[in-house]
Amino acid sequence: MEEDDGAEEQQRFSYRQRLKAAVHYTVGCLCEEVALDKEIQFSKQAIAAISEVTFRQCENFAKDLEMFARHAKRSTINTEDVKLLARRSNSLLKYITEKNEEIAQFNLERKAKKKKKSEDENKNSTEQAEAGVVESEN
Amino acid sequence: MADSGSPDSEPTTRTLLRRVLDTADPSTPRRPRSARAGAQRALLETPSSRRLSSQTKTTARRRSQRIRSIGKLAHVQASGYLEEQTPRTLLKNILLTAPESSIVMPKSVVKPGPAPQVVQPSSRESSRGSLELQLPELEPPTTLAPGLLAPGRRKQRLRLSVFQEGMDKGLPLSQESRGNADASSLTSSLNLTFATPLQPQSVQRPGLARRPPTRRAVDVGAFLQDLRDTSLALAPPGESLTAPVATLPTDTVLEDTQPFSQPLVGRSPSVHHSLPCPSHSGAEDAERAVSHRTRSTGPRLQNNSPGKPAQLLAGKAEVDALAMNFPNTSSSIFGEVGVEPLQDGVGGEAEERTEKSLSMSKVKEAARARGSARAQEPEGHTQVTEAEGSQGAIETKEPEGSSGDCPTSSRRVSPELASSTPEFLQAKRIQGLEPAPPPSTAVLPSEPLEPLSARLPPRARTPGPKACQNPYKTGLSHYAKLFSFYAKMPMEKKALEMVEKCLDKYFQHLCDDLEMFAAHAGRKTVRPEDLELLMRRQGLVTDQVSLHVLVERHLPLEYRQLLIPCAFSGNSVFPAQ
Numbered sequence: 001m002e003e004d005d006g007a008e009e010q011q012r013f014s015y016r017q018r019l020k021a022a023v024h025y026t027v028g029c030l031c032e033e034v035a036l037d038k039e040i041q042f043s044k045q046a047i048a049a050i051s052e053v054t055f056r057q058c059e060n061f062a063k064d065l066e067m068f069a070r071h072a073k074r075s076t077i078n079t080e081d082v083k084l085l086a087r088r089s090n091s092l093l094k095y096i097t098e099k100n101e102e103i104a105q106f107n108l109e110r111k112a113k114k115k116k117k118s119e120d121e122n123k124n125s126t127e128q129a130e131a132g133v134v135e136s137e138n
Numbered sequence: 139m140a141d142s143g144s145p146d147s148e149p150t151t152r153t154l155l156r157r158v159l160d161t162a163d164p165s166t167p168r169r170p171r172s173a174r175a176g177a178q179r180a181l182l183e184t185p186s187s188r189r190l191s192s193q194t195k196t197t198a199r200r201r202s203q204r205i206r207s208i209g210k211l212a213h214v215q216a217s218g219y220l221e222e223q224t225p226r227t228l229l230k231n232i233l234l235t236a237p238e239s240s241i242v243m244p245k246s247v248v249k250p251g252p253a254p255q256v257v258q259p260s261s262r263e264s265s266r267g268s269l270e271l272q273l274p275e276l277e278p279p280t281t282l283a284p285g286l287l288a289p290g291r292r293k294q295r296l297r298l299s300v301f302q303e304g305m306d307k308g309l310p311l312s313q314e315s316r317g318n319a320d321a322s323s324l325t326s327s328l329n330l331t332f333a334t335p336l337q338p339q340s341v342q343r344p345g346l347a348r349r350p351p352t353r354r355a356v357d358v359g360a361f362l363q364d365l366r367d368t369s370l371a372l373a374p375p376g377e378s379l380t381a382p383v384a385t386l387p388t389d390t391v392l393e394d395t396q397p398f399s400q401p402l403v404g405r406s407p408s409v410h411h412s413l414p415c416p417s418h419s420g421a422e423d424a425e426r427a428v429s430h431r432t433r434s435t436g437p438r439l440q441n442n443s444p445g446k447p448a449q450l451l452a453g454k455a456e457v458d459a460l461a462m463n464f465p466n467t468s469s470s471i472f473g474e475v476g477v478e479p480l481q482d483g484v485g486g487e488a489e490e491r492t493e494k495s496l497s498m499s500k501v502k503e504a505a506r507a508r509g510s511a512r513a514q515e516p517e518g519h520t521q522v523t524e525a526e527g528s529q530g531a532i533e534t535k536e537p538e539g540s541s542g543d544c545p546t547s548s549r550r551v552s553p554e555l556a557s558s559t560p561e562f563l564q565a566k567r568i569q570g571l572e573p574a575p576p577p578s579t580a581v582l583p584s585e586p587l588e589p590l591s592a593r594l595p596p597r598a599r600t601p602g603p604k605a606c607q608n609p610y611k612t613g614l615s616h617y618a619k620l621f622s623f624y625a626k627m628p629m630e631k632k633a634l635e636m637v638e639k640c641l642d643k644y645f646q647h648l649c650d651d652l653e654m655f656a657a658h659a660g661r662k663t664v665r666p667e668d669l670e671l672l673m674r675r676q677g678l679v680t681d682q683v684s685l686h687v688l689v690e691r692h693l694p695l696e697y698r699q700l701l702i703p704c705a706f707s708g709n710s711v712f713p714a715q
Contacts, residue, residue: 064675067674072659084658
C-alpha cells in the first residue's frame with residue numbers, strides 16, 4: 001500500500017513535472033514571438049519565472065473554476081465559470097465573450113445543418129454559416 | 139423623563155431604565171424619546187409634521203405627567219391606564235414616579251414627616267398594581283403646578299388613611315419607593331426605610347420628590363448655562379431651522395425631572411437639527427451610529443448638549459440601525475469592538491453606554507446635522523461611544539461612499555476580519571436603512587455624524603462640511619481614521635485621502651464581486667455562500683480553515699449564534715430554517 005502510494009505520488013510528481021515542462025516550452029515559444037515582435041530579448045530566467053507563475057496561476061484558476069461551478073450548484077465547469085474567472089481583465093473578458101458567442105453560433109449552425117438533410121438546405125446553411133462567420137469576425 | 143441621571147450618579151436602576159427606554163427602539167407609534175424634543179412644540183415648526191404630531195402627543199403627555207409630580211403616582215397610574223399598557227409605559231411611569239435617590243439612608247431620616255410618607259406609600263400601594271417596579275424617588279420638583287395636583291391628591295387622600303394606620307402601628311414607613319431595594323419593597327413596603335435627606339421638602343409635595351434640591355441646583359444652573367452658551371454659539375452658525383428657537387444643543391437628557399426648564403431648552407435644538415441634513419445623516423449616520431457609542435458620561439451631559447444628541451444618536455444608531463461606524467478617532471478604538479455588539483446585543487449595550495436617554499432618532503439626526511458644524515466645546519464632546527464601529531460585524535454596514543449601491547456601501551469589513559456572513563446581513567440592513575434617510579425623517583437608525591463633529595470645536599467644523607458635501611465618502615473617513623489610529627503615527631491629510639480612495643476602490647470591487655457571485659448562482663440577493671466564496675478567493679478561508687472557524691475566532695458570541703447553526707444547539711441540531 002505504502003509502496004503503491006509512494007509510486008503513485010512519484011507518478012504524480014513526474015506527471016506534474018512533465019506538465020511544467022510543457023508549459024515552459026509553450027511560454028518559451030510565446031516569448032520568442034514577442035521578442036521578435038518587440039525586438040527585445042528574454043533571458044532564460046525570465047522565461048522560467050513566467051512559466052512558473054503561469055503554472056501556479058493555472059492551478060489557482062482550476063480551483064476557482066471548481067469553486068464557481070460548485071457555487072452555481074453544478075458539477076461541470078461551464079463557460080459562465082470561465083467568464084466569471086476572467087472578469088478582472090476587461091479585454092480578456094471581452095475576448096472570451098466573443099469567442100464564446102462564436103462557438104455557440106457555430107454550434108447552432110452545425111445543428112441546423114444536421115437537421116436539414118437535403119443538399120440544398122445544406123448549401124443554404126453553409127452559406128448562412130459563412131455569412132454568419134463573416135459577420136462575427138467583423 | 140428628562141433627567142438622564144445626574145452626572146455624578148453612578149448607574150442606578152433609574153438611569154439604566156432610562157437608558158433602556160431611551161435607547162430601545164420604540165415599537166409604539168409614538169416616540170417617547172422624541173417627545174422630549176417635541177416638548178418644544180412651539181418651536182418645532184419643522185417640516186416634519188409627522189414628527190411634530192408624535193412629539194406633541196408625547197410631549198403633552200409627558201408634560202402632564204411631569205407636572206403632576208405629586209399625584210404622579212396616582213396620575214401616572216391613571217394615565218398609564220389610559221395609555222396603552224406596555225412595558226415601556228410602565229417603565230416610564232416608574233421612572234417618573236420613582237424617587238431618584240436609590241440610596242438607603244439610615245432610618246432616622248425616614249422618620250420625619252409622616253405626611254409625605256403617607257402620600258407616597260399610598261401612591262405606592264396604589265401604583266403597585268400598575269407598576270412593577272418602584273424606583274427610589276427623589277424629592278419631587280417643586281415646580282409642580284398646584285392645580286394639577288388636585289386630582290392626584292384626591293386619590294392620595296384615600297390612601298393616606300390606610301397609610302396612617304400603618305404609621306400608627308409604628309412600623310418604619312418607607313417612603314414610597316425610596317430606597318434601593320425597591321423591588322423588595324413591594325412586598326414589604328412598610329418595612330423598608332428609605333431615607334432621603336431632603337424628606338422635609340417632600341412633605342409639601344411628596345409626589346414630586348425626585349432629587350434632593352441641593353444636588354439639582356448646581357447641576358441645573360450649570361447645565362442651563364451651558365445650554366444657553368451653546369445655544370448662543372449655535373445660533374450664529376446659522377441654523378436656519380433653529381433660528382426661531384432658542385436652540386439648546388441638547389438633549390433632553392436633562393437631569394432629572396425639572397420638566398419645565400430643561401426640556402424646553404434642550405429639545406428644540408435637537409429637533410431642528412435633525413431637519414437640516416437628513417440626507418447626510420442617512421449615510422453618515424448609519425456609519426457613525428454604529429461606530430459611536432456615547433462615551434461621555436455625566437459631566438459631558440451637561441456640557442455637551444449637542445453631544446447628547448449625538449450620543450443619543452449614536453446609541454440609537456446602534457440600537458436601531460445597525461449602522462455603521464463612523465469614526466471618531468477616539469471611537470476608532472472602540473470601533474472594532476463596538477461594531478460587533480451592535481448586532482443583537484446592541485440594544486443592551488447601547489443602553490448601558492448611552493447614558494443619556496435621548497436617543498431619539500431625531501435628536502440624532504439633529505446631532506448629526508449639526509455635528510460637524512457645531513463643534514463647540516460643549517458640543518464637542520459628543521464622543522459618541524462608537525461602539526459599533528466598523529467591525530467586521532457586518533450587520534451594520536454603512537453606506538459606503540464608494541458606490542451608491544447598497545450592497546457595495548454596506549461592506550465595511552475590515553479586510554483582516556473575515557466577517558463574511560455578518561457583513562452580508564448588515565449590508566442588507568444598510569440597504570434598508572439607506573432609503574430611509576432621504577425621506578429626512580428623523581427615524582434614521584444609523585446615524586451619527588455627530589461623533590466627528592464632537593471632537594473639538596475647531597476641528598469639528600471640517601467634518602461637517604465634508605459630510606454635507608459627500609455623504610457617501612464620509613463613511614470611508616471612518617476607516618481612514620481607524621487606519622490613522624493603528625498607524626500610531628501622525629498622518630498627513632493627503633495620505634488619509636489616499637487611504638480613503640484605496641478603501642473606496644477596494645470596497646467597490648468587493649461588492650462587485652459579491653454581486654457577480656450572486657448572479658452567477660442565478661440569484662439577485664447576496665447570500666452568505668457568496669461571501670464565503672469571496673473569502674475563499676481571498677485566501678482567508680481555506681481547506682484547513684473554514685468559515686466557521688473564522689467566525690469563532692473573530693466575531694463576538696452573538697454573531698456566532700447567528701452564523702453557525704450548531705453553535706448553540708448543544709448536542710441536538712435542529713433543522714435549518
